[in-house]
Amino acid sequence: MTSTFTTAHRIVTGQGAFNDLGTLAARIGRTSLVVTGRRAMRDAGVTDRTLALLRAAGLDADVYEDVPPEPTIDSVDAGVHRLRQRSADVVIGIGGGSAIDAAKAIGGLAHADGDCATYFRGKALPKTGVPVIAVPTTAGTGAEVTPNSVLSDPATPTKQSIRGDALMPVVALVDPNLTVSMPPNVTARSGMDALTQAIESYWSLHATPITEGLALHAVKLIRKHLPKAFADGADMPAREAMAYASLMAGIAFANSRLGAVHGLAHPLGIRYHIPHGQVCAILLPHVMRLNRQAAPEKYDRLSHVVGGDAADVATGLLERLEIPATLKHVGLNRADFDAIVAESMPSGSLKANPKKVTEEDLVAILEALA
Ligand SMILES: [Fe+2]
Incomplete structure (x- = not known):
């Protein structure tokens, strides 16, 4: 029996690694969309720091911060809409597993011809999307190196993964300094x-x-x-x-x-x-x-x-x-x-x-x- 091993293209680790965000993003694109959870990252000053690092490296940077604690298929659709409006060519997912999962779904569905519900119900994901840099601020989900996104549909209610190669982040940026503020x-x-x-x-x-x-x-x-x-x-x-x-x-x-x-x-x-x-x-x-x-x-x-x-x-x-x-x-x-x-x-x-x-x-x- 054969098996294949796949992970992110690049994994950058260590205290202070977050400072490399701008350089890493500038290798991939020019217009970035930062995807993060409501308030927590902004309150901690992480959102502003993220935008500053991206802009210092010459990128245009916008933020989509309406990811609920359990990302919904509607919140992904809204993020895809924002990405297309801005013509973003790199997505930065920063936060816990929810924010990173939402970022991966938004990047992965950037070129999709249906809404998120279509893929949540089982349609195969597009082969390519907009590349994602994943920056975890918790230590647990491993979402920075997985090709799936756990989403929920509150209407049914159901919670399940969508999965596909386009969801694998191209860069996992793992800085333990970002996890210090976790309660x-x-x-x-x-x-x-x-x-x-x-x-x-x-x-x-x-x-x-x-x-x-x-x-x-x-x-x-x-x-x-x-x-x-x-x-x-x-x-x-x-x-x-x-x-x-x-x-x-x-x-x-x-x-x-x-x-x-x-x-x-x-x-x-x-x-x-x-x-x-x-x-x-x-x-x-x-x-x-x-x-x-x-x-x-x-x-x-x-x-x-x-x-x-x-x-x-x-x-x-x-x-x-x-x-x-x-x-x-x-x-x-x-x-x-x-x-x-x-x-x-x-x-x-x-x-x-x-x-x-x-x-x-x-x-x-x-x-x-x-
Ligand atoms: Fe888990």
Whole structure:
């Protein structure tokens, strides 16, 4: 069996890397559209700094900052409209996973002949779009190196990915200095998203030696550094290690796919309005125990790397990071189980899970969390 490994053309990392934004963008285009979330980036001064760096390098720069916390297909259409109005030839996505996912969808659909809903419902994406530079300000999603964009349609309501080569950022610019202002609860849940992605990539049915190496080292870094970054946001070695871990987990899972945590996380997240990293963190120990017998060698290797039974260590991390261990606090309702399971079963993530997951397996996990 053959496999292909793909990632961003260029990955620039390290403290201060953000200062290279203008130079990197000027190699690609002349007219930039900065895509970012509402207010947070402007309040932190990041939006102004981004525009200043681009203009200092001779680029025309406009900003689209109406990306909601869960990017919707309508918000992507509005961004594409802005991009076309400005004839932008490079998109800068800066923020958490949502802003970067919106930026990738806007760049990827720049030359599309239908609206975002058309592609959300399954039409193949155009082969090329406007290139995207992705600049994460959290450490978790790995969105800076993945060829997909998680979007929602509030009308149905559904949350799922659109995917295609044109969504892969051409440049991932990862500066841990940008993650320092993340509050502890965001540090915790985005870090647990990275841990989940690393573990699900590691034992995915599509894992390769390349993805396994990246994923396992990410697990090791997160185990050591996430509690430190949570306890002290100004701990730069911890912030830097988490930025690398998130990046490596992202590179890995973009090539290996994910597993049952992510299969269940989207229907649960949209139904009960739970942040993605938090729902992943809560599901993780349960899915790990489910997979233990299907992937015993990898389970033991994970346990060796984290220094204890792998699922127990994941549970211990939840407590240390002050994340609840169940979904009682969001009102998880048994009457919803059939619908949640039905929405999870077709997920591509579930198909990559090492254990072939049954409806009964999913119900048992939900029961344990109710
Ligand atoms: Fe995730």
